[in-house]
Amino acid sequence: MSASESPARPEAPRDGAPARHPVGPRVFAGVLFVSGGGLFWYAFTESGDDPITLDSPHLAPLVVTGLWTVLAAVLLVKSLVRPDEAPPADPETDAGETDPADVRWLTPALLAVALVGYVLLLPTVGFLITTTVFFFAAAVILGSRRWWRDGVIAVVLSTAVYFAFTRLLDIFLPSGVLPI
Amino acid sequence: MSILDGLLDGFATVLSPENLLFAAIGVTVGTFVGVLPGIGPALTIALLLPVTFSMDSPTGAFIMFAGIYYGAMYGGSTTSILLNTPGESASVATAIEGHQMALRGRAKTALATSAIGSFVAGTLSTLALTLFAVPLASLAVNFQASDYFALAVLAMLSVTALVGRSLLRGLLSLAVGLFIGLVGLDELTGQARFTFGTLELFEGIGVTLVIVGLFAVGETLHVAGRLRHLPDHIAPLDPGGRRVGWMSRADLSRSWRPWLRGTAVGFPFGALPAGGADIPTFLSYMWEKRLSKHRKEFGKGAVEGVAGPEAANNAAFSGVLIPLLTLGIPTSATAAVMLASFQVFNVQPGPQLFEKSSALVWALIASLYVGNVMLLLLNLPLIRLWVQVLKIPRPPLYAGILVFATIGVYAVSGSVFQVLLAYGVGVLGLFMRMYRFPIAPVILGAILGPMMEIQFRRALLISNNDLSVFVTRPLTVTLLALAVVAVVLPFLPKWIARLRGRSRDRLAFGEDD
Numbered sequence: 155m156s157a158s159e160s161p162a163r164p165e166a167p168r169d170g171a172p173a174r175h176p177v178g179p180r181v182f183a184g185v186l187f188v189s190g191g192g193l194f195w196y197a198f199t200e201s202g203d204d205p206i207t208l209d210s211p212h213l214a215p216l217v218v219t220g221l222w223t224v225l226a227a228v229l230l231v232k233s234l235v236r237p238d239e240a241p242p243a244d245p246e247t248d249a250g251e252t253d254p255a256d257v258r259w260l261t262p263a264l265l266a267v268a269l270v271g272y273v274l275l276l277p278t279v280g281f282l283i284t285t286t287v288f289f290f291a292a293a294v295i296l297g298s299r300r301w302w303r304d305g306v307i308a309v310v311l312s313t314a315v316y317f318a319f320t321r322l323l324d325i326f327l328p329s330g331v332l333p334i
Numbered sequence: 335m336s337i338l339d340g341l342l343d344g345f346a347t348v349l350s351p352e353n354l355l356f357a358a359i360g361v362t363v364g365t366f367v368g369v370l371p372g373i374g375p376a377l378t379i380a381l382l383l384p385v386t387f388s389m390d391s392p393t394g395a396f397i398m399f400a401g402i403y404y405g406a407m408y409g410g411s412t413t414s415i416l417l418n419t420p421g422e423s424a425s426v427a428t429a430i431e432g433h434q435m436a437l438r439g440r441a442k443t444a445l446a447t448s449a450i451g452s453f454v455a456g457t458l459s460t461l462a463l464t465l466f467a468v469p470l471a472s473l474a475v476n477f478q479a480s481d482y483f484a485l486a487v488l489a490m491l492s493v494t495a496l497v498g499r500s501l502l503r504g505l506l507s508l509a510v511g512l513f514i515g516l517v518g519l520d521e522l523t524g525q526a527r528f529t530f531g532t533l534e535l536f537e538g539i540g541v542t543l544v545i546v547g548l549f550a551v552g553e554t555l556h557v558a559g560r561l562r563h564l565p566d567h568i569a570p571l572d573p574g575g576r577r578v579g580w581m582s583r584a585d586l587s588r589s590w591r592p593w594l595r596g597t598a599v600g601f602p603f604g605a606l607p608a609g610g611a612d613i614p615t616f617l618s619y620m621w622e623k624r625l626s627k628h629r630k631e632f633g634k635g636a637v638e639g640v641a642g643p644e645a646a647n648n649a650a651f652s653g654v655l656i657p658l659l660t661l662g663i664p665t666s667a668t669a670a671v672m673l674a675s676f677q678v679f680n681v682q683p684g685p686q687l688f689e690k691s692s693a694l695v696w697a698l699i700a701s702l703y704v705g706n707v708m709l710l711l712l713n714l715p716l717i718r719l720w721v722q723v724l725k726i727p728r729p730p731l732y733a734g735i736l737v738f739a740t741i742g743v744y745a746v747s748g749s750v751f752q753v754l755l756a757y758g759v760g761v762l763g764l765f766m767r768m769y770r771f772p773i774a775p776v777i778l779g780a781i782l783g784p785m786m787e788i789q790f791r792r793a794l795l796i797s798n799n800d801l802s803v804f805v806t807r808p809l810t811v812t813l814l815a816l817a818v819v820a821v822v823l824p825f826l827p828k829w830i831a832r833l834r835g836r837s838r839d840r841l842a843f844g845e846d847d
Contacts, residue, residue, distance in 0.1 A: 179769050186506065193513065193528070200527065208801070209794050211520035214787045215527050218516060222509035229502055262555040262764060265736070266757065269551070273740060273753040281741075289733045297561055298729030307730050315741065324388045325745045 280330015344696030360401020368409020511779020552763020596645025604653020
């Protein structure tokens with residue numbers, strides 16, 4: 155994690171090569187700006203005809219979304235005017251290790267799809283089957299090629315968790331189509 | 335009840351076989367999950383929250399949480415040292431020096447100085463907590479609505495300004511958190527806000543959901559995109575197969591002063607309502623570097639650079655419990671989730687806590703002492719077991735985290751919508767991590783925002799809508815002034831450095847990396 159180990163950011167010009175400006179940060183700033191503005195408008199319409207006084211419940215939503223929109227606008231302008239100026243790595247997020255340009259978006263996208271499928275099927279198909287299938291699928295998406303190992307872990311984990319939660323801790327988990 | 339009576343009662347509660355078992359489970363699970371790379375104490379508690387739902391009394395649950403709280407810290411240090419993946423920013427100094435020590439065949443010394451330092455700091459700062467919590471709580475009884483409003487502003491702004499590297503991004507994160515806190519019915523008028531006509535949003539968005547979304551789902555999606563770039567080399571405990579000792583006499587004599595200094599820096603900083611553990615660990619690191627006779631070793635594995643910050647981190651961790659217990663103000667993500675867990679059991683931290691729930695809070699404090707001893711006994715002798723945990727391959731590990739994140743939210747709410755909401759927060763967390771937005775302000779905004787608004791409106795109600803209530807009470811003014819200082823403070827090193835004509839040096843993460 156030291157300075158000498160962190161990879162050079164591609165947007166920093168090296169050896170006279172032209173700088174590459176990543177689009178991602180600007181798009182994200184734009185999305186934040188638009189969503190902030192939208193929420194501000196929503197807060198405004200939500201207040202209806204009520205007067206917006208200091209003690210009204212409509213004040214905080216307007217202040218917060220207004221602040222959001224203004225800050226996002228500043229960020230957007232900064233990222234358009236000076237796209238090179240990225241903040242240094244934040245150890246909390248550990249993001250300094252990898253540049254956004256090196257990220258493979260397919261893996262998180264597939265994981266997100268698997269997650270949504272998992273929770274949508276959970277109540278009807280049941281915890282045991284969906285968890286087993288999801289665990290296996292997620293491990294494969296994350297790059298594992300040890301099918302047998304992951305399959306066994308998937309079955310053992312979901313069974314152990316199901317019975318520990320429902321029998322020992324009295325927490326409801328859907329049994330779904332299985333007669334358990 | 336005197337402090338001693340309270341503490342003795344607390345020990346009597348904790349030392350019952352049942353509660354000792356809870357403490358043992360807490361520290362073991364806490365260490366286990368803390369060792370897993372990428373999982374910090376906040377997520378550990380958030381994921382384990384459902385496990386306590388079936389418990390009849392909150393005492394056992396809190397004893398377990400205290401164990402998890404400390405256990406996750408001890409476990410996190412092991413991961414920082416052996417794998418160089420700090421689970422939270424407060425462990426960065428440990429990751430730098432500790433991992434360098436490990437690479438030079440001194441992993442065991444780094445682990446020992448970190449564990450013993452954590453024990454020393456944990457015990458001393460729990461002692462300070464014992465002594466100061468009650469007097470501070472009785473002071474806090476006099477706090478009024480405007481003071482609480484100012485406290486919430488101070489806590490949010492200082493954490494936002496001091497944690498991240500970019501104030502603009504920090505404030506945006508905070509605004510997102512404040513927005514999340516606004517969703518639902520207004521507590522005073524019952525007015526629906528940002529519910530978009532969805533009944534499920536009337537109750538608001540729970541802090542646990544936000545933490546699980548940001549830390550579990552967001553972190554996993556973030557990791558998924560950069561699997562090839564993750565550190566996976568675990569430094570060996572006994573290089574070359576020959577067994578080495580834990581700490582030599584020289585290591586010990588180089589460590590004990592940093593342990594005490596780290597504790598002295600960490601506890602007061604943690605105890606401030608501006609808190610958090612990041613600043614004291616960083617200060618301790620700089621202090622040790624300045625005082626050390628082995629300054630050249632810093633950056634290449636100096637034992638003082640592990641001993642001091644680890645002690646500071648642990649001491650700040652206990653310090654954070656002071657504003658949490660006496661004021662009900664969380665100043666870190668972990669404290670926020672602790673507050674959420676208190677609320678699950680209908681226990682409201684604040685000045686009255688020591689009167690209303692005296693038995694519970696003393697049992698919690700006593701369990702911190704017991705947990706620390708257990709962790710010292712558990713950590714080093716079982717180090718080979720923890721190294722095995724570190725070897726768990728990433729794909730099934732992260733698949734498991736996603737499963738537990740899903741159950742965590744589903745078991746609490748029984749609602750698919752809430753789980754989808756957590757996933758949505760996770761996707762937001764992915765982009766925030768990617769584009770270097772700090773995460774902690776989101777959580778503090780979500781939990782402190784509603785409190786800040788209620789106190790603001792309450793203060794206005796008392797003063798008949800007169801805004802001067804915020805500038806006439808000395809305590810309120812002082813706290814608000816401190817909030818301004820906190821926002822300006824991060825710029826000071828930069829300004830001073832500019833005056834001196836050099837760029838600032840903030841650990842190894844200079845702006846010109």
